[in-house]
Amino acid sequence: MRKILLILLILSSALLAEKKMEYTLSYVGMNMDYKEYDRAGTLLDSEESGYSDITGVEFGYSYFLDTQSQIDLKVMSLSGNTQYVGSYLNSNAGYGSVIDTTSNEIRDFYLGYGAKEYIDSNIALLGNVGAGYRYWQRTLSSVQIEEYEWYSLRVGIGVEYRYQALTVAVRGEYQYGINPTMTATGINDEFELDSADIMELSIPLRYEINDVFALSASYVFTRQEIKESNVVYDNAGNGYVEPDSTAYNQYLKVGIIFKY
Numbered sequence: 001m002r003k004i005l006l007i008l009l010i011l012s013s014a015l016l017a018e019k020k021m022e023y024t025l026s027y028v029g030m031n032m033d034y035k036e037y038d039r040a041g042t043l044l045d046s047e048e049s050g051y052s053d054i055t056g057v058e059f060g061y062s063y064f065l066d067t068q069s070q071i072d073l074k075v076m077s078l079s080g081n082t083q084y085v086g087s088y089l090n091s092n093a094g095y096g097s098v099i100d101t102t103s104n105e106i107r108d109f110y111l112g113y114g115a116k117e118y119i120d121s122n123i124a125l126l127g128n129v130g131a132g133y134r135y136w137q138r139t140l141s142s143v144q145i146e147e148y149e150w151y152s153l154r155v156g157i158g159v160e161y162r163y164q165a166l167t168v169a170v171r172g173e174y175q176y177g178i179n180p181t182m183t184a185t186g187i188n189d190e191f192e193l194d195s196a197d198i199m200e201l202s203i204p205l206r207y208e209i210n211d212v213f214a215l216s217a218s219y220v221f222t223r224q225e226i227k228e229s230n231v232v233y234d235n236a237g238n239g240y241v242e243p244d245s246t247a248y249n250q251y252l253k254v255g256i257i258f259k260y
Helices: 002-017
Strands: 021-031 033-037 045-046 054-066 069-086 098-118 123-141 144-163 166-184 189-210 213-231 231-233 239-241 244-259
Touching: 021 213, 045 244, 054 098, 098 144, 123 166, 123 189, 144 189, 166 239
Parallel strands: none
Antiparallel strands: 021 054, 021 244, 033 045, 033 244, 045 069, 054 069, 069 098, 098 123, 123 144, 144 166, 166 189, 189 213, 213 244, 231 239
């Protein structure tokens, strides 16, 4: 009986020591700086917010294949308001003639593979590749709702440094948009956007509390560029184009990690 208890104790200790999964729950604040331009480069309209204006949560799950590779899943959901500056459609009044509030809903999904290669005991090179999905509902008014969405291929590199319980990293990622589209109220056909690409720079931090819990925080900066769509017509035969746009978005994330 003592031998059986000893074996069970050793097995349970080994299972507890080897953490195969992690769950992360983070609070997210988003700073949006979005602008649309015509073909001549003239500013048409903009959306801006502070970190407390668009907020939400991000759920993360990691399954460790070994000590240097893992499968990652991330789901982010945000909502809030931005300040719209622009003009009424076909008014020719120009940028700034209308200032209003836009309601926003943003969803972002990612599933991918990550790996690291240690170059010494404290420093590791990072890499990841995966696929994602992006959705943005932009409600300018009760009769003008725009929905942007696309899938993406994502690849990234980075470097990580660990000092005792603290780990800090710098990561860069490119997201190539696949089949980007936009739909608008009152127009049956989809706007087929020419492209939707994102460059991302992130600085994640992690502090180990114990074998079960850790704290996380990160700053994320993205540059999103969407290229002009095809011409789409409404029921009256009027033609519309979704113009070029550029967004410089920033995110602050604070969370807790549960290691299992």
